[in-house]
Amino acid sequence: MFRKILIANRGEIAVRIIRACRELGIKSVVVFSDVDRNSLHVRLADEAYPIGPAPSRESYLCLDKLMTVAKRAGCDALHPGYGFLAENPALPRACTDTSLTFIGPSAEAMEALGSKTAGRSLARGVDVPIVPGTNDPIENLEEARALAQRMGYPVLLKAVAGGGGKGMRLVSADAEFESAFRDASSEAMNAFGNASVFLEKYLEKPRHIEIQILADAHGRVVSLGERECSVQRRHQKVIEEAPSPIMTPELRKRMGDAAVRIARAGGYVNAGTVEFLVDTHYDYYFLEVNTRLQVEHPVTEQVTGLDLVKLQIAIAAGHRLPFAWESITPRGHAMEVRLYAEDPENNFFPSPGKILSRRAPSGPGIRLDEGVYSGWTVPMDYDPLLAKLIAWGNSREETIARLRRALEEYTVTGIKTNTALFRRILAEPDFLRSEIHTKWLDEMLKRPHAAPDTDSHAADAAAIAAALWQVTHDSAPTSERTEQDSRWKLDGRNRQLDRMP
Amino acid sequence: MFRKILIANRGEIAVRIIRACRELGIKSVVVFSDVDRNSLHVRLADEAYPIGPAPSRESYLCLDKLMTVAKRAGCDALHPGYGFLAENPALPRACTDTSLTFIGPSAEAMEALGSKTAGRSLARGVDVPIVPGTNDPIENLEEARALAQRMGYPVLLKAVAGGGGKGMRLVSADAEFESAFRDASSEAMNAFGNASVFLEKYLEKPRHIEIQILADAHGRVVSLGERECSVQRRHQKVIEEAPSPIMTPELRKRMGDAAVRIARAGGYVNAGTVEFLVDTHYDYYFLEVNTRLQVEHPVTEQVTGLDLVKLQIAIAAGHRLPFAWESITPRGHAMEVRLYAEDPENNFFPSPGKILSRRAPSGPGIRLDEGVYSGWTVPMDYDPLLAKLIAWGNSREETIARLRRALEEYTVTGIKTNTALFRRILAEPDFLRSEIHTKWLDEMLKRPHAAPDTDSHAADAAAIAAALWQVTHDSAPTSERTEQDSRWKLDGRNRQLDRMP
Amino acid sequence: MKYEVLLGGKTRVVELMRDAEKWRVSLDGKPIDADAIEVAANTFSVLIEGESWEVRVAPKPDGTLVLHTGIAEFVAQVEDPRTWRGRRHGAMEAEGRQQITAPMPGKVVRVLANPGDTVEAGQGLLVVEAMKMQNEIRSPKNGKVEKILVKEGQAVNAGEILAWVD
């Protein structure tokens, strides 16, 4: 087993990996940019090293800096998390050159499966149906536009190296094609350092269902079942659940087998996810392979009882997957919501800033994977994901009831979060009946929602709190000035003292 | 189902019950004493009513005040939690008189099983072995002392109405008998309003193993398996786990059957716990029945997936236990530690006060049942239980690793907590091998433990932090004075403004 | 202390009287059985006739307050009748000359309109990138772009004026 693992990431996923390392008795080493010195992953890790300025291209995306830290700290393995360099084949290659074990697939498997265009050819080779579209990155704008016209709008532009909805644009009409192409390319460049995009036919009302697979270095590949992630905003998953409410044992078997075939064909080792769209006829189409841990992996962990990060580490260390895992029986239902620092009432604008106070939900059936704490300033430089709230229950109904309850408990002041969005979704009859698809949320958000009742005790309470807030802050200028005065005095004093020997 | 439930409790258990109510769509009503206005249960409940001054005898123990609140708020049921009036038959009686459904057993079943002396006779009647001792409360000190001499020391004095180690004293020699009797009686009087104590032979190196039962109003009684609670400090449980590491399917069956027989004999309905001591020969002895929800109920919830509070409510509403529950198969291993506001380095003195900052553990396999938050002042008037930290894992080893990891994440400043005690226990070879008994922890605490190494980076970090703390607080007198000044000014201004129309 | 709170288009008169550590409350001239307390930064626990409400307050750069309680979100403007600061209704209506401010700190990555352009309500004016997302800043009204104050590539602070639409 490894002695020390470098975690090439930040935020909640770095914290998640630190936890797995600690439980396995492995030292965890993290890196931090200038704005992340106070971040939770730095506080919790065994070791932490600075890696440069805030912009990720000067810090978390710098391969050479990561390798320098790995050597300095004496690491024997590296976990990439998700995002940043997680799907860049240059990372496993650099690891090999530095005698670090990369906790993930080989560079070759990443290239064979991770690139969306390569993955599509490979899927076709093992008789897995794919969504119509280009098989290569778009090089000529006009040719691509012509193809889009032949397939018929709407079409999707997607980053070849992408994930998480970044570098993705839905194009509904020919006139939008050029600007959508430019936006997708530039977002892809910013997010993944690779501007390539490709074109795909957009299915009507499809559901997004993905299969979690695990493959060891000894040829065993197993499916841990599906997750459904059809609730998306602008192609970005916001709610994930397992099992999928539409799944039958027969469909699960077929999709699981398809996922395993694709993984085998790509020589895949470690944890990976094979994504599909499922149409209204329950036909499935291969979408892409995510050659890394997914944001939503906890959903599978809660129903199977397995710890995917620990399994990733064990696989990378050369351990065999015990046969028993092929016959894992999931228990109950799990659902995850992604809590972002953004304002659902104001066009989902990002909302970085200082967290003034915070109350985290807990209790039966609730898990919170977080990267923040009260008093910490959410930087403006990275993904707005604050936390993932995961509920487990014996049934989908119990799970939703718990998630709703936990969302009421979760409060943050100082920044905006999207909890209100989830409260709204979890009350929608369509969602409760699971009559959803990947465009459902975008459509729901276009519908006006009722203004809150001003003749309610809630409104009375709000009015009282507003007045009380004003009382406190009417007097604030005085005390703030005083505080600043004394801070200034202290600074002066410190400067003076520093001059003393 | 009920519409509105009065929760006659405070702290983490009140919060636990609020959560169950909310998930079931039932309104929750709580009560609070003068020092509990800001408490978490008041913040989270749907309704909250004041119930008097801080001392419990003038607030949480006032039957008439509870009934007044129940009537005023229009409640149709009452959940007692644990402690306070939970095992007092006067509470279900008062509920009946007020047309409230009591969520727990009938007053008659409480009397037949809850009193430790009555429980012993009943167990004997259904052929369940009991620990030797008196069957009635001690009325004559000298007679009791004579009996203790005949049985041979050590003996145990226990409150008839008791629980949680309160009103309990181990007597090792005749000379201690009188003062131990006086202490136990007065503690019992303070905690339960009943000074009666009885006498029991103290077994050598016994393990504490208890069976969780559920009984519906239609005659079905089921066992949900055992919890082991052998790690106790001064007869108070501090760590609980399920399954018990010494349990065999055969012993589980026999103990489960014994527990069901006792419950049936007492006409028991709702959730209850039958406690046993198990000696080194795996012989078990009935100890007592707890006619209520236990502090450690989450341990059973984590391995069975059931929600005991919701089941309690369903049973009280007249629902039937589905037959399938008799064949429940527990999954994995769960362990709970009780986090108290007390100082393990200073004789476990209670440590009430303001929580200045707090970081709660979370992530895979971790559940936290809490009644506190950052900025809240832990009152000196009640039990020092702050939170229960529960870990789940596929094996006992994984569970312990997670618990250890979570304890490292759990930090509180402003008050002392006993987390360091748990870190020590979870590193003890005896504990890891589960070679423990009910006196094991008291013996461990008598052994000196190594002083921390002052030639370590930990010591360097501590020295630096100490100096940095001093920098901040050397300048504090100035700024504190300034803050007080401006607060004084604000007060003056407020008084002036209040006089205006 | 007496305040007028304009909340959801309705004006409420809230009078707060300090009573030892608590506040007594009168609403629209009537004393009510309420008890309010700040339990954490910008977080108030309000008991009204036994009902327990928790209200979170988020001040906006324009001086209004966003209040969350349960599932409801209210926007309020508080005025102190004694100080008579004058009303700032501008922020709540989209009439007259409008300033377009950055809702968060970030970087201007694209400017979509030029001074003099006629724009419709909802039409994009600029794109600001923050937290790896590109966010389109839209016109609040039909009108004419008067001024664009920022350039592509420029970093902006929250609340900074980006443009004027008339």
Place this chain on the structure above:
Amino acid sequence: MKYEVLLGGKTRVVELMRDAEKWRVSLDGKPIDADAIEVAANTFSVLIEGESWEVRVAPKPDGTLVLHTGIAEFVAQVEDPRTWRGRRHGAMEAEGRQQITAPMPGKVVRVLANPGDTVEAGQGLLVVEAMKMQNEIRSPKNGKVEKILVKEGQAVNAGEILAWVD
């Protein structure tokens, strides 16, 4: 700023130099690669040569500090050589005349010793009830009870002197 920190019987010299938002640190006269920051009230994140330590500080009524880091607990006394306040070693030793203070607020429920009694180290002097637990306050040394300052039933504050043992 320079401090002497007496920690676990060893005196460390800590020098802190402010460097923009951080502190540069020198330990026992040698500059070290350390970076310390207060991340929450009384909670410090200290990076020493890459190792991440988190230290929680709890001040005691006698002026000493209890420091928790990882599984280690240290007791420290900090002195500023410039101010030369004089050393307060009394709190760390059990020699000479000892004052017995209440470790927490509570109520005296029993007095176990009388003035003039000879007591052994560890022998109970009083019982204070707090948080529903009865806590025995014991003599820190062999000696004679000089004074008992409280009565049964009396409420006491944390740090209040209960007795003297000589």
